[in-house]
Amino acid sequence: MSASSVLSAASLARIDQAVAKYPPDQKRSAVMAALTIAQDEKGWLSTETMDCIAQYLEMAPVAVYEVATFYTMYDRKPVGKCKLAICTNLPCALQGATVAAAYLKQKLGIEFGETTADGAFTLKEAECLGACGDAPVLLVNNKRMACAMSPDKLDKLIEEMK
């Protein structure tokens, strides 16, 4: 299976840009960027997608699986259209994150690690996002940091992402 039959030309072009950052004999350094780009396109990382990246970066498939399983933001199973990952670590908890997390669970009717029946939302418990001063903080689809999330702002976010 060739990479171009799995990933779009635009994604492959972005992977090429990442590869160019590293020495020519160190293409595998771009594996984290490549997996991120592939996840952006596909929504999650299937074995087929990971195998295609392995081939593209001239890596053993198992070396790609190792990376995809080690870093928590790679999804190896389908997730909801919108993935919310809220930090509940101590500094955030002291600033209202546990209240925000409970509100989200109740509003979406799911627990951490679950997806709503309509496939719209997946809720995850995140470890430190590195934005404690902005607590409660949550990541929307891995790339957007939502800050100071009061119940009111959570309502708006859910409405927007429905």
Added chain:
Amino acid sequence: MGLPVAPFAGDMYGPDAVIMKGITGANWRLQDYLSRGGYSALKKILSEKIPPEQVVAELKKSALRGRGGAGFPTGLKWSFMPRQYPGAKYLVCNSDEGEPGTFKDRDIMRYNPHILIEGMAIGAYAMGIPVGYNYIHGEIWDVFERMEEALAEARAASFIGKKILGSEFNFELHNHHGWGAYICGEETALLESLEGKKGQPRFKPPFPASFGLYGKPTTINNTETFAAVPWIINNGGDAFLALGKPNNGGTKIFSVSGDVARPGNYEVKLGTPFAKLLEMAGGMRDGKKLKAVIPGGSSMPVLPADIMMATDMDYDSIAKAGSMLGSGAVIVMDETRCMVKSLLRLSYFYYEESCGQCTPCREGTGWLYRMVDRIEHGKGKPEDLDLLNSVADNIQGRTICALGDAAAMPVRAFIKHYRDEFQHHIDHKQCVVPTYI
């Protein structure tokens, strides 16, 4: 709650700020940085052809210590790099900021990205390094994008690339993002991750200065460390040292979180009293009483209020008080907080983030977490406190990297200072903190 939205007042980070001086959140572009005098240190070095050894000597004089957590003298670290080594060498910035309570590098990169680029370019010049990577915490994607944009600006203006500003100095710099692994903040795990592998720490020695990225000599510094360099070159190492106190040169950005009125980053002179820092953060939220402070990020020993209120914020003073300055993350807890529950959340974090390589850490962090969990939930046994200390003893110092120590130290300190509270949980199956507070 939440940090102020840009643009905010130029003195938001405090009157003594050096790195974050005049930052409003909206003036991050190259033109803004230049108008603040940015890149003048790099220009000075290149136009005056200052010898690299002199740059390193200036760093040594400044007593700048690593701002990522270990506090290692930066000038000394730079002198370890074999600058005459003819092959590839690398400069790496550790922007993988994920220690609970720490959020300073995020502000440096999103609001003042060029100060980091300039600091890295000066480091590359001083150590004769042609290529650098900035490893950015995966969870702050917007910051990664901003760094990419700032880097493109710097490249277009010849501050990065070949023949920088018409000189013979070449330095190429790239941003690399993580994707959710606390352990990659450990420098050798970070190198593994940069190489496209699982982020599992390497056994040391050899140290990165001789065997680093791709097996080549490598110097790794924290974001804030690099960001302090331009000021030192412009004003001299002695002036930087004078900002702080002996062996603790300069200013430090403290990330203040928890039960304060205004959580945020405050850049103060090292040696500033904790009471003053607390005041800058607006004091205790809702006028509550201070109970405990973790002064250097979640891995560091917690200290009770009375000790903290008598302590100054610098490496040596905090060490004397029984903790460590670490990354400068100050987690403040008020009188309503249960110490068992607080430790439980931290213990879960280390259990979750252990990379699994060393048995004492992989198994021990789970033991710690499960034991604190049963104490919190009224199932603690009389022997549990001694057992917790014993498990912590058997992790600390017995692992490849410091994550094991980071998991053990909070446990020992929480029990040391709040043993009564833990005992109460075990004896009475309930919390000592009254619900009426």
